Amino acid sequence: MKYPTRFLELIEDFKKLPGIGKKTAERLALHVITTMDDETVLKFSNDLTAIKKEITNCPVCGVLQEAACPICSDTTRDQETLMVLSEVKDVFVLERTNIYHGNYHILGGSIDFSRGVMPEDLNMDGLFKRLEGVSEVILSLNGTVEGELTSNYIKEMLKDKPIKVTRIAYGIPVGSDLSYADDQTIFRALENRRKYE
Numbered sequence: 001m002k003y004p005t006r007f008l009e010l011i012e013d014f015k016k017l018p019g020i021g022k023k024t025a026e027r028l029a030l031h032v033i034t035t036m037d038d039e040t041v042l043k044f045s046n047d048l049t050a051i052k053k054e055i056t057n058c059p060v061c062g063v064l065q066e067a068a069c070p071i072c073s074d075t076t077r078d079q080e081t082l083m084v085l086s087e088v089k090d091v092f093v094l095e096r097t098n099i100y101h102g103n104y105h106i107l108g109g110s111i112d113f114s115r116g117v118m119p120e121d122l123n124m125d126g127l128f129k130r131l132e133g134v135s136e137v138i139l140s141l142n143g144t145v146e147g148e149l150t151s152n153y154i155k156e157m158l159k160d161k162p163i164k165v166t167r168i169a170y171g172i173p174v175g176s177d178l179s180y181a182d183d184q185t186i187f188r189a190l191e192n193r194r195k196y197e
Contacts, residue, residue: 007033060130062106062123063091071104078102080135084127084154086110086142090178094140097183099190102138105130110146111153117146119153127154131163139167139196140189142178155196167196 003011007029014025032041058069071077071091081102085091088106107122139154141147155165169192181189
């Protein structure tokens with residue numbers, strides 16, 4: 001049986017989402033067509049359109065924001081501690097634990113020479129501009145070769161500054177993505193962080 005063209009287009013759209021393969025995309029498309037009422041589909045469509053217009057990355061730290069950044073505008077956060085992360089999704093993982101109360105800086109990826117991602121392609125300049133008043137930089141990058149390379153680069157750039165550079169402990173499995181870690185693993189990794197040498 002040949003699917004209708006619009007149905008195939010919807011399947012292709014769902015496949016663009018991370019972790020969604022062909023079978024899951026087909027199930028989602030069928031659910032939209034056969035189960036969801038018109039009002040729900042319209043709301044879903046409007047939400048997708050609105051989120052792209054209304055949610056942006058904070059120009060300072062990179063966290064998602066609607067108006068004012070929820071992190072940068074929070075004066076109760078520890079202004080002397082800055083945690084460096086690869087992706088904005090990692091902020092949600094850390095905030096869910098309610099353990100860390102400093103500020104964040106999102107790089108927007110990791111150095112990856114094989115893919116042509118150089119330090120200047122990341123938000124490194126923004127990081128180095130934010131260091132005034134910071135006493136500790138916590139490197140919370142993924143336990144991958146790229147995460148390690150990026151951590152080493154930042155450590156080298158900060159070696160002459162009076163800033164303590166730490167890295168989260170390796171409770172996070174090597175080769176894994178921070179967003180897949182459970183709360184307890186993140187808690188132990190943060191509690192057992194050490195000076196990065």
